[in-house]
Every structure is written in C-alpha cells, then in structure tokens.
Amino acid sequence: MNRTSRVASRWSDLRRSAFVAAVALTVMVLSMPANAAPAKRGTAYRVGKLVTMDGTDRVINNAVVLVEGSKIEGVGSRQELEVPAGYRVVNAENLWLVPGLVDAHNHTAGSLMDLNDMVYLTNPGLRTLETIVPDNEIIKSARAGGVTPVLLIPGSGTNMSGFGTVAKTGGSTVADVVQRSPGSLKIAQAGNPEWYWFGVGRSYMNYNTRQTLDKAKAYHEGWNAFEQGKTKDKPLYDPVFDGFRGLFRGEFPASVHTQIYQVVMTTVDMLSKKFGIRTVLDHSTFDGFKTAPLVVEQDMYTMNGPRQYWFDFSQRKMHGNAARWWQGGVKKLGINTDAPVVPQKELSYQAAMACWYGWLPYPALRGVTKMPAEALLIDDHVGSIEVGKDADFGLWTGDPIDPRSSCEMTVVRGKVVYDAKVKRRF
Amino acid sequence: MRTTFLGVAVLLATPFIVATPSWAVPPVKLALQGGKIIPVVGKVIDKGTVLIEHGKITAVGADVEIPYDAMVVDVSGKVVMPGMIDAHSQRGMDVSNENAPVTPFLNVYDSIDPSKLYFEDALRDGITSIHITHGHNTVIGGLSRLIHPIGMTPEEMTQAADVALKISVAPKRGSDRMVQFATLRETFLELDDYLEKLAEKKYEESLEEKDEKIDVGPEEAQKRGKELIKFEDYDDKHANLIKLTRGELTTFVYCDRAGDVGRAIALAKKHGFFDRMVFVLGTHCYKAIAELKKAERPVVLGPELVHRERDSLTGKLVETFVPKVFADARLRFSLLPSPNTSLAERYLNYQAARCVRGGVSRSRALKAITLYPAKALGMDKKLGSLEAGKLANIVVLSGDPLDFSTWVEQVYIKGIKAYERSEDVRLKQLFGDDPAEVSEEANGDADKKAEEKTNGKADEKAGDAAAGSDKTDATTKDTPADKGESDSNN
Numbered sequence: 051m052n053r054t055s056r057v058a059s060r061w062s063d064l065r066r067s068a069f070v071a072a073v074a075l076t077v078m079v080l081s082m083p084a085n086a087a088p089a090k091r092g093t094a095y096r097v098g099k100l101v102t103m104d105g106t107d108r109v110i111n112n113a114v115v116l117v118e119g120s121k122i123e124g125v126g127s128r129q130e131l132e133v134p135a136g137y138r139v140v141n142a143e144n145l146w147l148v149p150g151l152v153d154a155h156n157h158t159a160g161s162l163m164d165l166n167d168m169v170y171l172t173n174p175g176l177r178t179l180e181t182i183v184p185d186n187e188i189i190k191s192a193r194a195g196g197v198t199p200v201l202l203i204p205g206s207g208t209n210m211s212g213f214g215t216v217a218k219t220g221g222s223t224v225a226d227v228v229q230r231s232p233g234s235l236k237i238a239q240a241g242n243p244e245w246y247w248f249g250v251g252r253s254y255m256n257y258n259t260r261q262t263l264d265k266a267k268a269y270h271e272g273w274n275a276f277e278q279g280k281t282k283d284k285p286l287y288d289p290v291f292d293g294f295r296g297l298f299r300g301e302f303p304a305s306v307h308t309q310i311y312q313v314v315m316t317t318v319d320m321l322s323k324k325f326g327i328r329t330v331l332d333h334s335t336f337d338g339f340k341t342a343p344l345v346v347e348q349d350m351y352t353m354n355g356p357r358q359y360w361f362d363f364s365q366r367k368m369h370g371n372a373a374r375w376w377q378g379g380v381k382k383l384g385i386n387t388d389a390p391v392v393p394q395k396e397l398s399y400q401a402a403m404a405c406w407y408g409w410l411p412y413p414a415l416r417g418v419t420k421m422p423a424e425a426l427l428i429d430d431h432v433g434s435i436e437v438g439k440d441a442d443f444g445l446w447t448g449d450p451i452d453p454r455s456s457c458e459m460t461v462v463r464g465k466v467v468y469d470a471k472v473k474r475r476f
Numbered sequence: 477m478r479t480t481f482l483g484v485a486v487l488l489a490t491p492f493i494v495a496t497p498s499w500a501v502p503p504v505k506l507a508l509q510g511g512k513i514i515p516v517v518g519k520v521i522d523k524g525t526v527l528i529e530h531g532k533i534t535a536v537g538a539d540v541e542i543p544y545d546a547m548v549v550d551v552s553g554k555v556v557m558p559g560m561i562d563a564h565s566q567r568g569m570d571v572s573n574e575n576a577p578v579t580p581f582l583n584v585y586d587s588i589d590p591s592k593l594y595f596e597d598a599l600r601d602g603i604t605s606i607h608i609t610h611g612h613n614t615v616i617g618g619l620s621r622l623i624h625p626i627g628m629t630p631e632e633m634t635q636a637a638d639v640a641l642k643i644s645v646a647p648k649r650g651s652d653r654m655v656q657f658a659t660l661r662e663t664f665l666e667l668d669d670y671l672e673k674l675a676e677k678k679y680e681e682s683l684e685e686k687d688e689k690i691d692v693g694p695e696e697a698q699k700r701g702k703e704l705i706k707f708e709d710y711d712d713k714h715a716n717l718i719k720l721t722r723g724e725l726t727t728f729v730y731c732d733r734a735g736d737v738g739r740a741i742a743l744a745k746k747h748g749f750f751d752r753m754v755f756v757l758g759t760h761c762y763k764a765i766a767e768l769k770k771a772e773r774p775v776v777l778g779p780e781l782v783h784r785e786r787d788s789l790t791g792k793l794v795e796t797f798v799p800k801v802f803a804d805a806r807l808r809f810s811l812l813p814s815p816n817t818s819l820a821e822r823y824l825n826y827q828a829a830r831c832v833r834g835g836v837s838r839s840r841a842l843k844a845i846t847l848y849p850a851k852a853l854g855m856d857k858k859l860g861s862l863e864a865g866k867l868a869n870i871v872v873l874s875g876d877p878l879d880f881s882t883w884v885e886q887v888y889i890k891g892i893k894a895y896e897r898s899e900d901v902r903l904k905q906l907f908g909d910d911p912a913e914v915s916e917e918a919n920g921d922a923d924k925k926a927e928e929k930t931n932g933k934a935d936e937k938a939g940d941a942a943a944g945s946d947k948t949d950a951t952t953k954d955t956p957a958d959k960g961e962s963d964s965n966n
Contacts, residue, residue: 240570251571253610253618254579256586261712312570312589315629337591344628364593 092118093464094133095140097147097445100125103420103434107412115147117441120463125435142445145458148415149434150198150442151397151450154353154422155305155332155386158188158394159202159217159227166207171246171255172262175290176212178202179231182224184217188394192219193468194475195395196444196457199229199423199432206238206307208246209259213293214305216428218442220462229428234330235297238307239317256316263325266294302427303328303351314338314345322348330425332386335371336360342378351382351425354417356392358403370407372417384421385414395475398450398457411451418450503547505529506891507540510552511872515862516846526556528868531890536862551872554885557842558862559604559869560824563776563810563849564728564756567594568623572611577648578663580641580716582618584608588630595625599895600903601813601823602877602884604869605635605859607849610642612730612756613649615659617642619716620728622853624869624889635867639853640754641716641725645740646732657739664747667717674709675701721748726854728776730756737764741771754852759783762801769805774852777802777844779814779821781830797834799844810849820880829878842877 093116100113102125114131116124124131133139157165160181167176182202192200203214213232221227237259240252269291275281296302304327308317314334318341321329329350331338335357345352354372361368375383385401387394401414409417423433431440441464448455460468468475506528513521515536525540526533535541542548566572569587588608598606604624610617619638627633647656676694679701683690690697710718719725727749729740737755744750755761755768756776760783768775783796802809811828814821821827824845831841843860850860858867872886887895897903 248575249571251569251574251587253569253582253584253587254574254576257582311591315590316586319629319631340591341628 090118090134090136092116092123092134092137093140094137095142095147095445096128096133097142097145099146100435101146101148101415102436103149103416104436112143113147115435115441115443117461117464120441120465122435122437122439122441125437140459142459144447145445146448146450146455147435148196148444148446148450149419150432150444150460150462151196151418152384152422152426152428152433153192153197153200153386153389153394153397153418154330154384154425156200156202156389156394157205158186158192158389159183159200159215159219161186162188162390164204166205166211168207168211168246171208171243171250171258172210173208173212174210174262174266175293176204177231177293178204178212178215178233179224179228182215182217182227184222184224184227188390189219190468191475192389192394193460193462194457194470195393195397196446196450196460197394197397198442198444198460198462199428200389200394201233201305201422201426203234203236203305206236206242209238209243209255210262211236211238216426218462219460220465220467230302232293232296232302234303234305234426235294236305236307237317237321239320240313241307241309252312252316256320260320263294263321263327266291267298267325270295270298297327300328303330303425305330305332305353307332309333309338310336311338311340314341318344318348318350322350328427333357333388334375337362337369339369339371339374339378339380342375342380345375346379349382350380351384351421352380353384353386353422353425354404355385355400356388358400359407368407370404370409372404372414373408376409376413381413382421382425383413384417384425386422398455399453402451402453405451411449414451415449503891505543505546506868506888507542507546507548508551508556508870508872508888509542509548510550511554511556513862514555514557514842514877516558516842517861517863523552526862526868526870528870528888528891531868531892533862533866533868533870534864536864549886551886555873555875555877555882556862557871557873557877558846558860558866559871559887559889560602560845561605561607561810561849561853561859562598562603562813562824563607563852564812565606565608565815566611567815568592568606568608573613573617574610577615577651577659579610579614579618580616580714580720581712582610583638584610584618584621585630585637588621588623588633590628590630590633596902597822598625599887600884600900601825602871602873602887603813603824604871604887604889604894605850605855607639607853609640609728612644612646612732614642614644615648615656616663616717617644622855624894626889626892626894635859636853636855639726639855640728641720642728642730643740643743644730645736645743646730646758653736660743663717664721667714667721670714671702671705671718672698674705675699677701678704678709723748723751725749726752726754728754728756730758731761731764732758733760734763737761737767741767759796759798762796762798765801765805765807768802769807772807774848775802775807775809776812776849776852777809778812778827781811781827781834799831799841800835803831803836803840808848808851809844810852811844825877825882826880829880832878838878 095115097113100110102108110127112128114126114128160178161183164181167173197219199216199218201214201216204211214234214236215231216229216233217227218229240255243255244250269288272285276284304321306317306329308314308331314331317331321327331350331352334352334354352375354375359368359370372383385404387397387400397418401418405411405414420433423429432442435443442462444457445459446455446457458470459466508526510523513524521538524538527535527540569584570589605622606625607620607622609620620640621634622636622639623633624635647653675698679697682704720727731737731740744753754774759780762783777799781798783798785794787794811824813824828841828845832838847860850856868888868891870888871884873882874885875882883897885897
C-alpha cells in the first residue's frame with residue numbers, strides 16, 4: 051500500500067496535465083468539422099501501383115487515391131475512378147503507393163531521456179504519454195522511411211515499465227500526434243530486467259510480474275463488480291492500477307519484450323493463456339520460434355526483430371527468425387525496429403532482411419503495415435489503403451521490401467510530411 | 477496434447493528426435509521382449525518381457541502373455557532397467573538461486589527451460605525423471621518439481637508438481653552460519669507473528685459480521701481466531717511455510733559439514749518438518765553418520781563421493797569413500813550426477829559403478845539411482861522399479877548398467893519412445909552414421925593397422941640391423957617411411 055501511495059503522489063501531477071491534453075485533443079477534434087470549407091477540395095494521387103493491404107489484398111495498377119481532409123475518400127484504377135473537379139492532382143505514375151509503415155515496438159516518439167524509470171522491478175502506472183516530443187529528429191527520419199504511426203513504449207529495464215502511446219509521425223503538438231493512450235502495456239518478461247539490482251532470476255521475476263498483474267486484475271474486478279451493481283462498496287480509485295482496466299477489457303494489448311524459448315513460452319503461458327491478456331510478442335528472436343505451436347494455439351501476434359537471424363550453435367545452423375515463425379504456422383507476423391536500436395527509417399529494410407533469411411516479400415510488406423496495425427488494434431484507421439481510413443501512406447520508387455527502393459513522399463492524415471523533392475534526407 | 481507433442485518433434489526437438497510418429501501417437505500396448513530384465517525390486521530375469529499398457533507397466537516376467545494387439549519390440553541381447561532418477565538438479569533452470577535469501581513463495585516452474593540441452597543429454601544418459609529444485613545458495617528456496625525430460629512446456633514435462641521445499645543450513649554465498657541461522661530463526665518467528673495477527677483479524681472479522689464488539693483479550697482472540705483461518709487466507713509469502721510446519725511438505729535440507737546435520741535435525745524437529753525431511757549432504761557429513769542413522773531419513777549424496785582431508789600433523793591425505801559409510805550404516809542413499817558435463821560423473825550409472833568398486837553392494841548401488849530417489853521424493857508407487865502398476869519409464873541398454881562400455885539404446889517415458897540411439901544425430905556427428913557398427917569397425921581397423929605397423933616396423937628394424945650399423949641417424953630420418961613411423965611412435 052505504501053508503494054502505491056508513493057507512486058500515486060509522484061504521478062498525480064502528470065496525470066492532471068495529461069487530462070488537460072486529453073481535453074485539448076477533444077476540443078480540437080470537435081472543432082475540426084467547423085473549420086472545414088463547404089466546397090470539397092481534396093487531392094488525387096495518381097500512382098503506377100497501389101498496394102492496398104485490404105481484406106482481399108488488392109493490388110491496383112495505374113491507380114488513383116482520393117484524399118479529402120485527413121481521410122481516404124476513394125480508391126480505384128484510373129479508368130474506374132474519376133478525379134472530381136477542383137482536386138489537386140499529384141502525378142506519380144512511376145511510383146508505388148503503399149500504406150504508411152507501422153512500427154509496433156519503438157522508443158522514438160518521446161524524449162529518449164525518459165526511457166526507463168527503474169524504481170521497482172515492476173512499475174505499473176507510468177506512461178510514455180508524458181514524454182512525447184513531436185517532430186523530434188528521429189521522428190523526422192521515420193517519415194523519410196515511410197513510417198507513419200509508431201507505438202512509443204518505455205524501455206525494458208524492468209519487468210513492467212509502464213504504458214506506451216500510439217503516436218503519428220506527423221504533427222507538431224502532443225495533441226496532434228497522440229492517437230491512443232494507453233497504447234499498450236510494456237512488459238519485459240526477462241532479459242534486461244535480469245540485471246536489476248544485483249541480479250534477478252526468472253523464478254522471482256515471473257512471480258513478481260504475476261503478483262502485479264494479480265493486483266491489477268483484482269482492482270479491475272472490484273470496479274467491475276461495483277459498476278455492474280454486484281456490490282455497493284465503491285473501490286478506492288488507484289492511479290497506478292486504473293490504466294490496467296482497458297488492458298483487461300481488451301482495449302489495448304500488452305507489448306512484451308520476450309526472447310529465447312523459455313521466455314517466449316512463459317509469455318504465452320502466463321499472459322495470454324492464464325491472464326487472458328491480448329499479448330503481442332515483441333522481438334521473439336533467438337530460438338523463440340520453437341514455441342510456434344503454443345503461439346498458434348493462442349492465436350497471438352508476433353512482432354519479430356530487430357535481430358533477423360539466429361545461429362544455432364548446437365546444430366551449427368543458421369535460422370531466419372521470421373521465416374521460422376512463418377513455417378511454424380504463425381501467420382500473424384510482423385517486423386519491428388526497436389528504434390533507435392535500429393534506425394527508425396530502416397523498418398522496411400528489416401523486413402527485407404527477413405526475406406533475405408527466407409521469408410516472403412508480400413507477407414513481409416504486410417508485416418510492416420497491416421499486421422502491426424492489427425496487433426495494436428488500430429487497424430480500423432491505419433495499416434491499409436481503404437475508403438474512410440486515415441490518409442497515411444508513402445510513395446515509393448518500388449517495392450519497399452526491395453532495399454533499392456526509396457520513399458519519395460510520406461503523407462500523414464492527408465498532409466505531406468516528407469517530400470524528397472523538397473528536401474531529401476538520405 | 478497431441479498437437480503439441482508433434483510440435484515438439486518438429487520444432488523444439490533437438491536433432492536426435494527423429495521418430496515423429498512415435499511421439500505423436502504412443503502405442504497403446506507395447507511389449508519389450510527378449511531382454512535381460514533388471515527390475516531393481518525382485519530377481520533379475522535373464523530373458524523376459526516387459527508389457528506396457530497405456531503408459532504403465534502391466535506385467536514383468538519370463539513368461540508374460542503378450543496380447544495380440546501389442547506392438548512388440550525385440551530387445552533380445554539387451555538389458556532393460558527402470559529409468560534413472562536425478563534426485564536434485566538445478567540444470568534445467570535459468571539460474572539455480574535467487575539473490576533474495578528467503579523465497580518460499582517461488583516455484584521452479586517459472587524457471588524451467590525445456591529447451592536446455594541438459595534434457596536431451598538426460599535422455600542420452602538414461603535419466604527419465606529429474607527433480608528440479610533451487611540450489612544450495614539460499615536460506616529457504618522455493619517449491620520444486622519432478623519432471624521427465626520431454627515436452628514443450630513445464631506442464632507437459634511434469635510428473636509431480638510442488639514436490640518439495642528447499643532449505644539450506646549451510647551458509648548462503650557471502651554470509652556465514654550465524655547469519656544463516658539468524659535468518660532461519662527470524663523467518664519462523666515472523667511466521668508465528670503473522671499467524672497471531674491473522675488469527676486476531678479473523679476473530680475480529682467474525683465479530684463484525686455479527687455486529688459485536690471485541691470481548692476478550694488478545695490471547696483468547698488469537699485462540700478463537702485460529703480455528704477460523706482457512707488455508708486460502710494465508711498469503712503467498714507464508715502459505716508454503718505453513719505447509720512445512722504442519723509436515724505437509726517434503727523438505728530437501730542441504731548440509732555441507734558434519735556439524736550442520738545436528739542443527740538441521742534440531743530445526744526440523746522444532747518446526748515440525750522432521751518427518752518429511754530429506755538430507756542433501758556434502759562429503760564431510762559422513763562424520764555425522766551416528767546422528768543420520770538415528771534420524772533414519774532419506775539421504776542424497778554427491779556428486780562428489782570421496783571426502784579428502786589432510787591430517788594437519790602428518791600432512792597425510794586421508795580419502796574416505798562416502799557411500800560405503802552410508803551403506804555400512806544401512807541408510808538408503810540416492811546418488812547424483814555431476815553437473816560438470818565433461819566428466820564421467822555425469823552418468824548416474826557410472827556413479828553407481830563407483831559405489832560397487834568402493835564396496836557397496838550391487839543391489840544397493842542400483843537402487844541408489846532408481847528406487848531410493850523415488851522413495852525420497854515420495855514417488856516410489858509410480859517410479860523407481862519395473863513392477864506392474866508403475867509408470868513405463870524404461871531404459872534399454874546395450875549391456876550391464878554398471879559396465880562402462882554400455883550404451884543407452886532406447887528410452888521410454890510413460891510408454892512413449894523418447895530416445896533411440898541409432899537416430900541420435902549428435903552421436904552420429906561424433907561417431908559417423910551408425911555409431912554401433914562404425915565404432916566397432918573403426919576399433920577393429922585400428923587394431924589391425926596397429927598390428928601391421930608393429931609388424932612392419934619389426935621387419936624394417938630387422939632389415940636395418942641386417943644392413944649393418946654404420947647408418948647414421950640423419951640418413952634414417954631422410955626416408956619418408958621412417959619419418960611417418962617415428963611420428964606415430966611418438
């Protein structure tokens with residue numbers, strides 16, 4: 051209880067400021083239609099190839115994408131779809147239009163100084179929302195790599211380091227860029243937290259993580275019982291555990307730093323199977339792919355990387371991680387950069403590397419667009435080019451999975467946030 | 477279960493697992509026919525059959541009627557014995573101990589890594605049950621688990637969960653015996669304190685329900701409240717200690733020096749776990765044999781079996797073969813394999829063979845790697861011998877288990893074939909495609925070559941002698957044949 055109250059007092063101020071930010075966001079969203087001009091004036095992108103990543107995996111040659119405001123208004127081939135009068139036309143007949151790349155495991159949208167607050171072995175109640183720095187240098191480089199939304203999560207120094215934020219790479223204020231907070235709960239199942247204090251083993255770490263989640267679940271169930279009228283005792287509001295209610299309701303996932311066989315196995319067993327939490331396996335490298343049957347059984351998302359290969363010393367054999375997951379039957383598979391561990395602009399290159407080690411180009415492209423969007427539960431507005439979704443995309447000189455291709459233009463919510471013709475970054 | 481077993485074969489699997497179907501669908505009935513059977517309990521059967529039905533042994537004997545629907549495996553010329561049991565191991569875990577000294581709330585379940593090479597090695601060495609427990613570097617460790625070395629998750633591997641609690645009376649690294657015992661005293665005092673407070677709380681709660689006010693003093697309240705406590709009321713940190721003090725939990729107590737033994741017995745008697753206590757002993761503890769004999773509790777020895785001590789006056793090194801002392805005292809002891817994988821001590825059957833060489837009876841040495849560890853773990857109704865009703869954890873060997881040229885040929889776990897030497901990829905890497913034939917051939921060839929060489933050399937030397945003795949060393953060295961010869965001589 052002491053711990054709770056200390057953390058509570060430390061974070062209450064920040065919560066208040068976040069509330070202000072949330073109010074500001076709401077006000078902005080509400081005021082947007084009023085600002086829109088009565089006559090429609092959108093933009094039409096004429097492209098050589100459009101990879102939609104929609105439900106039927108449509109690829110349209112010589113396509114037109116109509117953008118109105120921040121949304122996609124129309125998608126079709128040049129024959130089917132007429133450009134309405136008054137629309138600005140961007141001619142990019144030599145380029146590919148690809149959904150904005152999504153990075154589901156990333157530390158770049160914030161100030162990198164606030165990465166880890168290693169007070170305890172588990173630190174529930176912290177949020178990266180407070181650390182957002184829009185338009186920072188790494189975000190600028192992200193745009194140059196065609197990356198449009200990212201999940202900013204805290205580091206993996208402790209077993210539970212706080213809640214992440216889903217943020218867009220375009221926008222200049224916190225309210226602009228924040229898409230959802232909490233974006234996910236960050237858990238590090240093992241690995242880095244093993245260095246905590248004088249060293250911790252997995253029996254203690256797993257016990258401790260389970261304890262924290264048990265408390266959070268009890269808090270959630272207490273409130274549930276009260277809200278459903280099962281009890282008249284109103285539970286005490288606890289800022290540390292309140293954020294977990296969305297997690298247990300399945301509104302956002304847990305992003306789990308997990309690698310090697312035993313740790314991935316524990317993640318599947320503890321978080322997905324026993325706690326029923328929607329869990330995304332981040333990294334999932336080394337021999338983690340051997341758990342594929344367990345992951346398939348739980349129907350979980352895997353965000354592989356940034357290491358794309360593993361050398362098995364006992365068998366003297368090289369394995370491509372993504373390829374092995376895929377062969378093991380895990381089709382809900384994506385790629386992450388863990389930026390700035392790997393530069394944010396190299397998300398597509400990570401997917402290319404996965405293909406070099408045996409994966410397939412189209413699933414790899416889906417693995418950096420639609421799959422991470424689905425994993426983060428933001429696929430209702432990003433991750434594919436469909437009418438009504440956010441106008442987030444990149445114009446590429448070719449297939450993004452081909453390392454020779456470059457991103458020539460990036461659009462976030464209908465606005466051009468990177469244009470190589472104006473200023474090429476690399 | 478079936479799909480995951482298949483998964484193991486396809487994915488987890490270390491290269492020796494080739495027989496996918498045998499993993500996926502264990503035969504319902506299986507007869508191991510024609511081998512020499514060492515059942516450990518009862519007489520050796522020179523040519524007999526072990527019948528397995530639904531993962532259990534249903535008959536062992538010379539004239540077992542084999543049901544028409546049983547799969548028959550011919551093991552004639554081979555030796556069949558119960559799977560060996562490793563009574564105390566940390567090698568399947570990520571780290572053997574946590575830094576926190578008192579951790580009765582932990583469970584090795586959270587630490588077991590099914591992908592460890594150790595489990596593959598265990599099969600190769602004929603070990604079918606492993607008691608995974610926290611190591612000696614602790615004061616009170618967590619709960620242990622008895623597993624078999626196949627399966628994708630600790631759950632699939634489990635033979636028995638929460639088998640025992642680990643206590644060490646030898647000092648945790650970085651402290652000494654005074655701190656060790658102070659910590660133990662403090663833990664049990666705190667437990668008493670916790671129980672009193674919990675009892676008071678329960679009594680108060682029961683009064684609140686009836687809208688009554690507290691009517692008695694704290695002592696009486698504790699007494700009345702004690703009866704109201706249910707097991708669910710205990711928190712994680714104390715629940716296992718309470719089981720321990722009630723004698724409901726087996727406890728593995730590590731003693732390093734002879735003096736630890738008496739203190740461990742006193743502690744166990746004071747806190748009520750003496751009747752469920754198993755000693756894990758360092759070599760020096762043989763000196764406390766009188767106390768151990770009186771206590772008559774199971775003992776786990778090793779992996780080091782020889783105690784070495786230098787006489788401080790004469791400087792003479794005195795070596796004592798510890799298992800002999802325990803055998804002479806008629807105590808049941810279990811042996812441990814050494815974690816040093818490069819040494820022969822890593823084979824349990826080698827440890828047993830050492831015992832026989834050191835004067836322990838063959839029967840006791842075999843029991844020390846099968847039946848006695850099963851008894852210490854409270855699993856002797858299921859494991860430890862080839863008897864009807866026990867689990868079909870069986871090892872098929874190429875020869876006598878105590879002969880060191882013997883190989884493990886097959887391993888069955890609950891009737892599932894878990895290891896087949898002819899399909900062991902790692903052995904193939906070491907010895908070539910067919911380990912059995914190639915190694916014999918290679919040996920044979922080597923012998924022949926050696927013979928030829930020595931003959932040839934003899935001839936040459938004879939020739940040399942015939943040619944006369946004026947030949948200098950330098951000229952001899954110039955001939956390539958001689959050069960090769962001298963190299964191989966060296």
